[in-house]
Each structure stands twice: as C-alpha cells, then as structure tokens.
Amino acid sequence: MELRFDSVTKKYGKKLALDGFTLTLNEGVYALLGPNGAGKTTLMNCITDRIRPTSGAVFWNGEDTRKMGARFRAKLGYLPQSFGLYPSFTAKQMMEYFSKLKNVRNAAEETTRLLELVNLTEDANCKVGGFSGGMLRRLGIAIALLGAPEVLILDEPTAGLDPKERIRFCNLINEISENRIVIFATHIVSDVEAIAKEAVLLRGGKIILSGDLQTLINSVYEKVWLSDQPNSDEALQNDFRISNINKTENGVSLRIVSDGKPFDNAVRTTPSLDDVYLYYFAETAEEENERTD
Amino acid sequence: MSGLIKSEMYKLLLDRKKWLLIIIAFGIKCTFAFFTMRINVGFSAGIYREYINILSETPEENRGEYIEKEKCRLEEIISAKAQTESDYHNDIISLDEFKAYMNSYYDAEHKQPAFEAILEKYQRYSELPDEERIYYYDLDIQALLGYLGFDYFLFLFAVIFIVPCFCGEYSCGIHPLISVTENGRGKLYFAKITAAIFVMAIISLMFCTADFAIYGIKFGFENCGMPIQTVRRTLFNFPAISIAQYLVLNTVIKVLFDVCLATVICLMSVLLKSAILTAFAVAAAVLMPWLMNSLLPQWINRISVGAGLSGTLLTCSENVLLAVLSIVFHMIITVMLGYILWCRT
Structure with a gap:
C-alpha cells in the first residue's frame, strides 16, 4: 500500500498553490499541518482528482491515479472541509444512496454499522436538513468510511465538533486506521498529537518538514525557553514567538520559541507540538515585515 | 446502474x-x-353544427341545392333588413313596426356568418378532385x-x-x-x-x-x-x-x-x-x-x-x-x- 506524490505542482494563475510536492505515504495516519493557504486542500483535491495538477502526478501502488479513474476512486473515502447533503433525505437514505455510488454490496449492514460507529443510530430516520453541524460532519465521516476505503482523506474533520465529539472522533480515527492510509488536514495541533503517526508541515505549497511526531518535536529541541518577565507588553509579543503566557506573583512566565536565548534568565524546556507549529508558522513582527517587503 | x-x-x-x-x-x-380548447371562430359553433347536421342528413346530390336555397334565403333577408332600415329612416314605418321587422330578421342575421363559413368550405372542397371527404366537421x-x-x-x-x-x-x-x-x-x-x-x-x-x-x-x-x-x-x-x-x-x-x-x-x-x-x-x-x-x-x-x-x-x-x-x-x-x-x- 503506497501513495506517492511525484513533484505535484498546482498553479492558479501566477500563484503557486502546490510547489513540487513530493512524498511517499504508506499505511498509517498522516496529518497535514499548515496555516490557511498552505496548500492542504489543494493537495487533497489533487489526490481525489477534483483538480488536475499543473504538473506532476499522484501514484497508487505505482499506477497514476488519474489513469486509474474510477478504480482509484473505489479506494477513496473523502470528507471535505465544507459539504452539504440532500436535506430531504434521512441519514439512512443518504447512506443507501452513497452505497450505490460506492458499489457497497452489503449496504444495509454497513449503514447500520457505520451509523452506530458515528453515534447516529437514533437519528437514522431523521431528515438531514434538521441535523446540527456536528451531526452532519459525523454523517459525512460515516459516508467517507462506506465501502472500507484504503485511502481516507479528511479535510479539517474536527471543525465544528464539540470537545466531546472531537475526542470521540479522534478515537474513531485510531480505531479505523489499520490497513489504510489516513490523511487529515487540520489546524488543531492536539488532534495531530491524538491521531497521527506522522505529520507533514506545509507552507506556501511546499513541504517544510515531515516525519513522525518525535522527529518534528526534535527539530525544535533547544529552541523552546521559559523566562520570567515583569510584563508581556505588545513589543515583547511582536519580537518573539510566544507560545504561552502564565501570570506569576512577580509578573509573567513566558514560553518562547526562539533559535537563540531570548533573555538572560531564560531556561530551556521540553518542546511540544504546539511549539513546532509556532516555530514554523508563526512569524514575528520583524519577519512579517520582511516577508511583506 | x-x-x-x-x-x-x-x-x-x-x-x-x-x-x-x-x-x-x-x-x-x-x-x-x-x-x-374551443372552436376559435367568429360565429356560433352551435349554428355551424346545426348546418352540419342538416347537410349530413341531406343526400350528397341535394347538398348543393340546399346550400343555394339557404344562400338565397339569407341574402333576401339581409336585403329586406336593409330596406326596413331605409323605410324607418324615411318615416315609412313606425318604430314598433321597425322593431318587429328587425326581430324577425335576427335569426337569419345571426346565422349568416356560420353559413358563410359552410359556404366557403363547400365551395373550396367541391373543387377538390377526389374522394369522399367529410369536410364539415373539421x-x-x-x-x-x-x-x-x-x-x-x-x-x-x-x-x-x-x-x-x-x-x-x-x-x-x-x-x-x-x-x-x-x-x-x-x-x-x-x-x-x-x-x-x-x-x-x-x-x-x-x-x-x-x-x-x-x-x-x-x-x-x-x-x-x-x-x-x-x-x-x-x-x-x-x-x-x-x-x-x-x-x-x-x-x-x-x-x-x-x-x-x-x-x-x-x-x-x-x-x-x-x-x-x-x-x-x-x-x-x-x-x-x-x-x-x-x-x-x-x-x-x-x-x-x-x-x-x-x-x-x-x-x-x-x-x-x-x-x-x-x-x-x-x-x-x-x-x-x-x-x-x-x-x-
């Protein structure tokens, strides 16, 4: 089981949404981490063949997925960032409809099993039009899982879910991650920690770092500092990437991500994935100005 | 599928x-x-049908004669009507007499447009060379x-x-x-x-x-x-x-x-x-x-x-x-x- 991206590039006019994206994925859960406009959704659209790359290709077990067409789509499960369903259909009808679209043989059993998995059994006969955002997303997950897809693509899957549902969803992804490749895009670092085996950090359509979570954390080893300061004024926040501010009796305790020692009293601390995100994606005011210029 | x-x-x-x-x-x-869905013509479809029924019941060889007679009858009545109007305007007849005459012409006057349609069709279809067609119900x-x-x-x-x-x-x-x-x-x-x-x-x-x-x-x-x-x-x-x-x-x-x-x-x-x-x-x-x-x-x-x-x-x-x-x-x-x-x- 191998999903390979070979120099996938996508241009929208002069803007490069994906820039020579090259990566090989095997069985497991992969997180795509990056700020808005990093190219996560474009990459997912390239995998699902919803958009055609300007150059490069995606290969499934060595075969071009565009040439595979329906054969590759048969292996896909996809939950887009935003989607709708037929409001007059019940959850059960919706599952049955997608069972036909996905050639699911034991549609009735699969529908029952998946609706139970996403905790929608009681609402199976309710019309989708009356569903809350969270319920709709759970139904979307059930639809994505129909037909036991080997590649599961989830774009911001936990957006709109309440904390309880998010935890439930993360556990669900862990349960179903065996024998398939799961790729999910997110902004939420804690979701990555809970689910992913590896993460890919994207910025400007390029991979800036990829690997297992420990590798990512190690990349900012010795770059995370704790420092007590009398206050945390705006100038301080503009000059440093501050991942946390705790009030203390004498002022504030700052958690700073920085290549060098930010203050004399700063001491190194163990980095977390949040620090990784901050290190690679948060810009100091100075960097932002440089980039704008 | x-x-x-x-x-x-x-x-x-x-x-x-x-x-x-x-x-x-x-x-x-x-x-x-x-x-x-109606017969969109400038005359009463009922009168038209009456004529059709009469013609249907009339043997084909006599239809021409019937139409000719009816044509003359209607023309005479129309002519009489014109005369009556003229007499009234010239004070030859009184208003009551005028009304009575006009009432007697009403029926013929009312029938005339439908008859003209029948006449037109009869003349048109009579010119056609062949077969026996039922022209009148069209x-x-x-x-x-x-x-x-x-x-x-x-x-x-x-x-x-x-x-x-x-x-x-x-x-x-x-x-x-x-x-x-x-x-x-x-x-x-x-x-x-x-x-x-x-x-x-x-x-x-x-x-x-x-x-x-x-x-x-x-x-x-x-x-x-x-x-x-x-x-x-x-x-x-x-x-x-x-x-x-x-x-x-x-x-x-x-x-x-x-x-x-x-x-x-x-x-x-x-x-x-x-x-x-x-x-x-x-x-x-x-x-x-x-x-x-x-x-x-x-x-x-x-x-x-x-x-x-x-x-x-x-x-x-x-x-x-x-x-x-x-x-x-x-x-x-x-x-x-x-x-x-x-x-x-």
Whole structure:
C-alpha cells in the first residue's frame, strides 16, 4: 500500500498553490499541518482528482491515479472541509444512496454499522436538513468510511465538533486506521498529537518538514525557553514567538520559541507540538515585515 | 446502474412531495385545456353544427341545392333588413313596426356568418378532385390542432423538475462528496440523464394525452379517421395519413424534442452550476427564437427547437423532407450534447 506524490505542482494563475510536492505515504495516519493557504486542500483535491495538477502526478501502488479513474476512486473515502447533503433525505437514505455510488454490496449492514460507529443510530430516520453541524460532519465521516476505503482523506474533520465529539472522533480515527492510509488536514495541533503517526508541515505549497511526531518535536529541541518577565507588553509579543503566557506573583512566565536565548534568565524546556507549529508558522513582527517587503 | 437510475427517478419525482406538484400542475393544465380548447371562430359553433347536421342528413346530390336555397334565403333577408332600415329612416314605418321587422330578421342575421363559413368550405372542397371527404366537421379538429401549440406548462415543468437534477448537487454542496465516489462521475451522470429523459418523456406523453382526452370529451373522435389534408391544406405534399396518425406522429416528435430539451437542460446545469442561471439560459435559448419569430428568417422558425416543442414542425414545414431533416438535426445535436456531458465527467 503506497501513495506517492511525484513533484505535484498546482498553479492558479501566477500563484503557486502546490510547489513540487513530493512524498511517499504508506499505511498509517498522516496529518497535514499548515496555516490557511498552505496548500492542504489543494493537495487533497489533487489526490481525489477534483483538480488536475499543473504538473506532476499522484501514484497508487505505482499506477497514476488519474489513469486509474474510477478504480482509484473505489479506494477513496473523502470528507471535505465544507459539504452539504440532500436535506430531504434521512441519514439512512443518504447512506443507501452513497452505497450505490460506492458499489457497497452489503449496504444495509454497513449503514447500520457505520451509523452506530458515528453515534447516529437514533437519528437514522431523521431528515438531514434538521441535523446540527456536528451531526452532519459525523454523517459525512460515516459516508467517507462506506465501502472500507484504503485511502481516507479528511479535510479539517474536527471543525465544528464539540470537545466531546472531537475526542470521540479522534478515537474513531485510531480505531479505523489499520490497513489504510489516513490523511487529515487540520489546524488543531492536539488532534495531530491524538491521531497521527506522522505529520507533514506545509507552507506556501511546499513541504517544510515531515516525519513522525518525535522527529518534528526534535527539530525544535533547544529552541523552546521559559523566562520570567515583569510584563508581556505588545513589543515583547511582536519580537518573539510566544507560545504561552502564565501570570506569576512577580509578573509573567513566558514560553518562547526562539533559535537563540531570548533573555538572560531564560531556561530551556521540553518542546511540544504546539511549539513546532509556532516555530514554523508563526512569524514575528520583524519577519512579517520582511516577508511583506 | 439500475439502482442509481431508480434513486435519480426518486429524487426527480417523489422526493419533497414532488408528485403532489405534478398532480397539481397536471390538474391546472387539464382545467386550463378544458376551458380554453374551443372552436376559435367568429360565429356560433352551435349554428355551424346545426348546418352540419342538416347537410349530413341531406343526400350528397341535394347538398348543393340546399346550400343555394339557404344562400338565397339569407341574402333576401339581409336585403329586406336593409330596406326596413331605409323605410324607418324615411318615416315609412313606425318604430314598433321597425322593431318587429328587425326581430324577425335576427335569426337569419345571426346565422349568416356560420353559413358563410359552410359556404366557403363547400365551395373550396367541391373543387377538390377526389374522394369522399367529410369536410364539415373539421372545425373541431382545428380546435385541437390550434391548441397543440407550445406547451408552456410543460416547459415550466421541464425547468422546475429537470434543472435540479444536476444543479441540486451544487446548490446543497453534496457534489464534492459525490464526485470522488466510484460511480460519482460517468455512471451517475448517465443515470441522471437517463432519469431526466425518462421523466420528461413520461410527462410529455401525459400532457399530450391530456390534450387528446379533453378534446375527446368535448368534441369526440369521430372525424379523426379523415385524411390530414382535409384540415391542413398546406400538407398536400405530406403522405396520405389520417388525422389520428398525424396526431400520433406529432406527439412522437413533440416527445423527441422534449427529450432534446431535457438533455439541453442537463448540459446547461452542468456548465452553469446554478439553477437560476440555467433556467434563464434555457428560457433564452428555447423561447427567445420562438417569441421573436417575426425577426428571424422563416426557415429558422420552421425547423427550430421551438417549432419541435410546439408540435408545429410538421404543419409549418410544408416539406416533409425539411421536417425530417430538422428532427434528425436536433437528434444529432442531442446526442452530441449528451456526449459532451459525458466527456465533462
């Protein structure tokens, strides 16, 4: 089981949404981490063949997925960032409809099993039009899982879910991650920690770092500092990437991500994935100005 | 595949109680047809029928004599009426006498326009060389043929029911989910087009049948065995078929063009992705040339989609070959549109 991206590039006019994206994925859960406009959704659209790359290709077990067409789509499960369903259909009808679209043989059993998995059994006969955002997303997950897809693509899957549902969803992804490749895009670092085996950090359509979570954390080893300061004024926040501010009796305790020692009293601390995100994606005011210029 | 077609049929006809809308539309259409399908002439159809009944009961060799006598009688009465008016104005007769005379002329005066129509037809058809034709009842058939024009109800139905077939996917946001499934492109599109065509053909047949049924209820079908040339003088180059056969042929053409319309709507839906835009585009493409027929060359009007949809393709074309070419042309266009649609998937 191998999903390979070979120099996938996508241009929208002069803007490069994906820039020579090259990566090989095997069985497991992969997180795509990056700020808005990093190219996560474009990459997912390239995998699902919803958009055609300007150059490069995606290969499934060595075969071009565009040439595979329906054969590759048969292996896909996809939950887009935003989607709708037929409001007059019940959850059960919706599952049955997608069972036909996905050639699911034991549609009735699969529908029952998946609706139970996403905790929608009681609402199976309710019309989708009356569903809350969270319920709709759970139904979307059930639809994505129909037909036991080997590649599961989830774009911001936990957006709109309440904390309880998010935890439930993360556990669900862990349960179903065996024998398939799961790729999910997110902004939420804690979701990555809970689910992913590896993460890919994207910025400007390029991979800036990829690997297992420990590798990512190690990349900012010795770059995370704790420092007590009398206050945390705006100038301080503009000059440093501050991942946390705790009030203390004498002022504030700052958690700073920085290549060098930010203050004399700063001491190194163990980095977390949040620090990784901050290190690679948060810009100091100075960097932002440089980039704008 | 059949499962997908069934699902699409369900969405087109049954989902959101659309069947109720169809029944209501069908009811309105039938009611409208019942009250508007009439002999649209400038005289009383009842008097016209009276003459027809008299002529039917009169042996053929005596019909000419009867018509001549009636013509003279009416002319005399009209002449007498003119004289009476003149006498009244010259104070030769009193007002009461004038009123009494005028009342006696009323019946003849009332009958004259209908008789003139009978006379015109008698003279016209008497000149025709051959066969025994029942000329006099053709007003009824004219009422039906006149009614079988562009069916705005059906057009509205097509736009309301077929447009959401594809646009519904885009408007509710389900398209991203569907398009990545195994059958979500080629097979689903095929199923949608098949369902749209099937629904359109069924409804088109239903509406045409309703017109015929209402005609039958109002006028009866006794004269449908007559050659079509008896009621459509422009069709002398047309093969000798009966009115009934002509109506069936016309219905088949209408259904074919409705199928063509359904395919055009499907293609426009996929291209434009918006129900409102598609409805406007279809209305513009089909109705504008039809409504602006005076601005376009006649031959375009005669072979246009509007002519096909209105069922006037045959009657307008005069030349059978032109009508057949128009049908073949539109069917080729339909297949090509279907192919383009298929390729877009």
